[in-house]
Amino acid sequence: MNPYLLTGPAQIGVSGGRTSGHMLWKILEAHGGKLPKDAHAFFQNTGKEREETLVFIDAMAKHWGVNIVWMEWCRVYGQPDEAPWYKIVDFETASRNGEPFTMMLEYYEAYRKAEKNLPAVLPNFSNNMCTAYLKVKIGEKHMRALGYDEWDCIVGIRYDEPRRYSRMMTANERGNARWDSVCPSYVAGIIKEDVAAFWAEQPFDLGMDSDYGNCDLCWKKNEAKLIRTIQEDPSSVIWWSGTEERFGQVFRQDRPNYRALAWSADQRARQTDFDFDYLAEDIGCFCGD
Numbered sequence: 683m684n685p686y687l688l689t690g691p692a693q694i695g696v697s698g699g700r701t702s703g704h705m706l707w708k709i710l711e712a713h714g715g716k717l718p719k720d721a722h723a724f725f726q727n728t729g730k731e732r733e734e735t736l737v738f739i740d741a742m743a744k745h746w747g748v749n750i751v752w753m754e755w756c757r758v759y760g761q762p763d764e765a766p767w768y769k770i771v772d773f774e775t776a777s778r779n780g781e782p783f784t785m786m787l788e789y790y791e792a793y794r795k796a797e798k799n800l801p802a803v804l805p806n807f808s809n810n811m812c813t814a815y816l817k818v819k820i821g822e823k824h825m826r827a828l829g830y831d832e833w834d835c836i837v838g839i840r841y842d843e844p845r846r847y848s849r850m851m852t853a854n855e856r857g858n859a860r861w862d863s864v865c866p867s868y869v870a871g872i873i874k875e876d877v878a879a880f881w882a883e884q885p886f887d888l889g890m891d892s893d894y895g896n897c898d899l900c901w902k903k904n905e906a907k908l909i910r911t912i913q914e915d916p917s918s919v920i921w922w923s924g925t926e927e928r929f930g931q932v933f934r935q936d937r938p939n940y941r942a943l944a945w946s947a948d949q950r951a952r953q954t955d956f957d958f959d960y961l962a963e964d965i966g967c968f969c970g971d
């Protein structure tokens with residue numbers, strides 16, 4: 683059976699990367715160019731994605747005639763139950779300065795203080811609350827708002843990403859969620875080169891290196907990627923270093939904070955032969971490509 687054929691209610695994760703875009707196309711193709719009525723494509727905007735990502739998602743919707751729902755976290759801690767957790771936005775109205783991300787961090791800070799009497803914390807490897815709240819939770823809220831109790835979560839993971847696939851399958855086996863993650867591109871044996879070949883044939887593309895995808899300076903990216911991004915756009919570090927200073931915490935304990943990374947980027951920009959290789963250990967991001 684074609685792995686891109688959906689068999690029931692489905693939430694299709696569109697992260698704004700080439701892999702999930704390719705997956706969306708293959709799903710459309712498998713269904714004669716239109717999503718089945720029980721399938722819903724979502725993009726959960728953190729406000730820290732680069733403009734190229736937003737343009738790319740908008741182009742997919744327009745070129746392929748597919749509805750991609752854009753949503754953003756908008757919850758304040760202590761609001762009544764009926765207050766919304768997310769709002770629907772579009773290309774024009776989407777946040778571009780980290781507003782949903784900041785709101786979620788404020789929510790989490792207030793929650794920890796009120797219910798645990800603990801200080802603020804930023805996303806980290808033992809508490810990945812940015813993916814959990816900004817992506818997973820509001821996606822689930824929207825599926826429930828559409829009337830679903832159970833559904834499949836369709837995630838863009840390729841065959842050459844076995845560790846990410848294995849983590850998804852382990853989560854399925856634990857059965858904590860009301861959905862199973864399904865990875866049709868993994869099942870179809872799609873690798874990075876297949877995705878690149880697909881986009882080379884399209885009239886539009888992401889328009890930047892995939893390394894710059896997801897949140898621009900995501901704390902899971904390796905140091906070399908962060909330094910390159912900061913060198914290209916020094917203003918990109920302002921939100922990240924400001925967030926660390928404001929909450930009195932760091933995203934990563936195992937390397938310099940964002941302020942120091944900015945300094946490092948500036949210093950290294952003055953050196954023409956700096957070897958980035960030793961900084962290039964990357965951590966796979968659950969938010970997907």
Ligand code: SF4
Nearest residue numbers: 812813896897900969
């Ligand atoms: S891309 Fe990184 S920073 Fe952004 S939501 Fe995902 S894990 Fe968090």
